[in-house]
Amino acid sequence: MACRLLGLTTFVFHASASKVASGAVIWVWPPGTDIYPGESVVLQCGVPPAHPGPQQDGWSYAWFRHGLRRAPPALHPPRHLAYRDTYAITGAAAEDAGGYRCRAEGPGSEVNGSGVTLFSEEVRLTVSDDTVILKGPYLVSEGDRVILHCQFRKGGGRRTATFFKDGVELATRSSGLAMENVSKAQEGFYKCTSPDRTLESPESWLSVQWTWIISSVAGGLLLFSIGLIIWLIHHRWGKQRSALDRRWPSSKADVASADVPETKQDVTEVQWDLSWMEMSGLLDKP
Template sequence: MFCIIKYIFELNYDSPYFSTLSLLKDSQLGAGMNMILIPSWLGVVAFLHLLVASLEDLKVILTLWPPDTMVFLGECLLLQCTVEGNSTFDWHYHWFRNEPNTSRIAKNPRHMLSGGSYSITAVTREDGGRYWCQAQPNDNATKTLLSRPITLNVSGLDPPSLTLTPNSRQLFIGETFTLKCPKNLTNSSIWVISQTLTSHLTKLSDSMTAKCSSQNNPDKSGTCVVFATRGHSGLYWCEGAGGRSNAIHLTISSGPVIMRTPVYSVPQGSSAVLSCHYRKGNYTKSTFFRNGVKAYGTETKLTLKNVGEEHEGYYKCASQDGKLESPQSWLSVKRNLFSGDEPASSSSGSWIWVVVSCIILIIIPLAILLIHHLRYKMFYTHSCWTIPGEETSAGGLPATKQDGTEVQWDLSWMEMSNLLYPGK
């Protein structure tokens, strides 16, 4: 419809339509054509009014999978933007974070955009916040529709873990994989959402290719054995009476080679094994790439020891002749308590230790020096003071008699001399 409107407004007097009108006008039909053009333009205005009204009836819906705004570290998420209403437009989508229409989401290798789908791999604390999507008709640069926001709150707690066997983000079509819900989610079911333009929630036990059991298990945990088909690519998680597990993303490939990387985050400081698997042929050597750059040797298995943040990224492998290449797969690293993802309370605690250290190393020695200084000053000053009412002569007092016995004198030495030697 926007194409029709655009065509109408771009008509000019050089077009054949207006040339014909000119000929008719020149042939004495101008007055009649003016009467015809008036209702024609009124019809165009009415059409435009109906078109604008139809746009106003449309609504943009933003959906989060799994449907829980409390998300876990290391899991995968999918945001889906759809336009509801009677619309035949082709839509273009924009994504915003924290502030609508002003702050578009910055590029991030863990964040992937595909039409109205926005996926996040291996959630970190930095992924928390409010998200919007904006829909815009491809033929109209001014008319846009904005969704309501969804707020992601990132939990620092370890989630109930969905177990996948084999532990790999990529699998071949025809492989069998097993999903098992955690024991603390009683009577739980496994859900899957395929990452397509028409994504919808499906209970995995409803699939014809999955054998799932819940009530018959002794531990009351849901288990599904799945024969992989292309339709099984997507998000998986468990839901039960106690909540939900973390969500993982699987890619089912029909290609000749896949890259097996752990589906869960690898703890920092531990080891990780990455392997290159070929559907056919006996390949003993492969070339590995990290973020598109050749970085490793030529074995089909790559062991990373003492994993750190520098190892995180997208990995892929290829045959040595370069003819066979796997899709890329993300390797996630789980930070420890002292990494960049540590809570703010730990940071404030470190400042407390800094202050305490300063007190011990600086203030206490200064206090000791000050106490010594005051004690020395008091002792020196006290030795220079005289006792009030007590005077001593320059000659001093005799201590003993001639026989050596101690004599206590009550008179001064001068008065005693006068008594002993009056003639003098």
């Protein structure tokens, strides 16, 4: 039976509480590390409250793929966007699967001879062609309400499914499996199947964490989302303005000599066309 991770399963499964509290943590949005080809995902690096928050001045971040240091800019797909504590992938493909880690360096980090450097555990993304995958958050706090969904690649996305925990059937639901006031008792391996058991998702581990992880990272994720929207609007307006400038003469003298475009400029297309070299430069700024 294949086994997939909803998130940082080994972060709790193999580490003591003190180690968990001292490291950086990666938040995944939308929840879950199993994604279908073509979907998008955002990773964000979070820092425990025992250290100055990532929103404060002086922190810098680095992202690592497949256990290696950042590759040369030419090797990074244009669909990948890294900015400070955030790493976004749009239009996921098979080559995007694998492990991702982040490093957070406080002011005067050990790289510079003093201070603190925090590493996250590896988050493994799976770009899956499986018929069924289990979708749900991996960073949840005790007392939270959690909903797991069974997502079908064909036949309407989410639909009625039977849910299991550690091999024991829990319930059959059409709107997902909801768990109120979760505790450590809810940790375990979950999977879902079609009601007739002919379709089955891989098992995924769900763990319950501390409140700081949610509060410290979710706020930063919201700020990044707002910034991303602004960037996309600005990017789209820049394309529109450039297209208008090419078509609209600046003076009467230019009317006769103005070239008529052969095709209409597509001003609605939005792409991740910011080069990795530019984003790598931003990433190294505090």
